Amino acid sequence: MSLKSKIWASYIIMIIIPLLLAVLSARLILSNYEKDHQLQIIEIALEEKMQENMDFMDELDNTLANKPDNFKDSFFLSRINERISSLNMGVLIQYNEKFMYNSVPVNAEKLKPYLVKFLQQDVANRWVSAISKDYIVKCRALSFSDGTTGRIYLFMSRTAPWDTPPAGHTGYVKWVFLIFIICIFMTNSFLTYRLSKSLIKPLDSVKKAAKEIQYGNLDYPISYPVKNEIGELYQAFEEMRIKLKQSQALNAQYENSRKELISNISHDLKTPITAIKGYAQGIIEGVANNPSKIEKYLRTIFTNAVEMERLTNDLVLFSKLDIKQIPFSFECVDINRYLEDAREELHFDLTENNIALNFESYYESDDLIMADRQRLIRVIHNIMENAKKHLNKQEKEIKIILKEEKNEALIEIRDNGCGIPADRLPLIFDRFYRVDCARNRTTGGSGIGLSIAKEIIEAHQGRIWGESTEGLGTSIFFTLKKAAYFKKD
The missing domain is CATH 1.10.287.130 (Signal transduction histidine kinase, dimerisation/phosphotransfer (DHp) domain)
Known part of the structure; x- marks a missing residue:
């Protein structure tokens, strides 16, 4: 993970983790708080409710038995309505098949489906109960002093007042806030430690390494x-x-x-x-x-x-x-014709020294090579001069051999001289190196001819190397890129 991603992730985690922990903790606290207080409220409410209901029912039974005509008195009914409203109840009084009083906040006609259950039951001297989806309904018969009868229905809603959450539960907010602060502190401490470990320690290592370099190590x-x-x-x-x-x-x-x-x-x-x-x-x-x-x-x-x-x-x-600092003038060159011209140029000087110079070409395509004519002839001259110094046989010969490879021309300049020892062959392109350790000047040479040749060939994007067998001769190879494969600056 990149450093930028780590920082962004740290910021996000620093916000999300404490928030989630705080919400979870708050939920647990609230759940326990509500559970405890709800049980207490329910217990108290049940006790109070049961006692009120019992007192009301006793009072209602006493009135039904002794003063049934009170249920025709509107003042009495209004008092009854006040009592039953506090008990979350409603009353419906039926007289001569008609509803003469209704305190339920629903049209009496809509309550008839709840009353059908009592039509086939004996409700003369006792309360009969029935439970529906919305109400618990109690029913009992009424006998007025004039001999007429009726019925009284009590409707109790199935949703009790204690079903809603208690209102006095806001005290837990302090605990939630405290937990949130603690979570932020712990998360921040952890992330700070992690960032310190992933940033400060590596930077200290770099600082130490910089001082080592400053001291030259x-x-x-x-x-x-x-x-x-x-x-x-x-x-x-x-x-x-x-x-x-x-x-x-x-x-x-x-x-x-x-x-x-x-x-x-x-x-x-x-x-x-x-x-x-x-x-x-x-x-x-x-x-x-x-x-x-x-x-x-x-x-x-x-x-x-x-x-x-x-x-x-x-x-x-x-x-x-x-x-x-040497400028090169590269151009497309017909390598066969170029080497033939070079042989003609060198032939006269070598013939005076009784050295035979031959040219063999196995380059059959018309692909041109890229070369600086003036610098390339210097390479050939230097290799020839080096070869001349090691020719020790009676019939001295130098041969130029041209071969073709996929993307370059391969030139070999071979002599039949004394050869170079294997342990010294890798050093012949080093500056001022001479195979003649005594630096004998009778054969001439500065010791940098092959070094110059190497620099020029490498500037041509080519390679140069030597192969030799003591007593048989030495071959210097170098390559030149075809024009199509030459990388121009």
């Missing part, structure tokens, strides 16, 4: 198992730590490379400078005392100056490639 990892905003923060912090560590290692590597560069430049420039200085001094001091010797000294000076220029150019090019 980049080997202090942090992790958070939950996938939320805190987890994303941990992941971002860990990625930052890793990148800082990589940057620190890269800076150390650059510093070592800088020191190595200075050392190698000093070493590589020292020999030609010393030679130029020595031969120039020989000319000045007259050691070269004839034209042929002077010419020899001057040629040696020129050769060393050319070597210094080539070394300087290689260093400048490599430095620019290393910091990505």
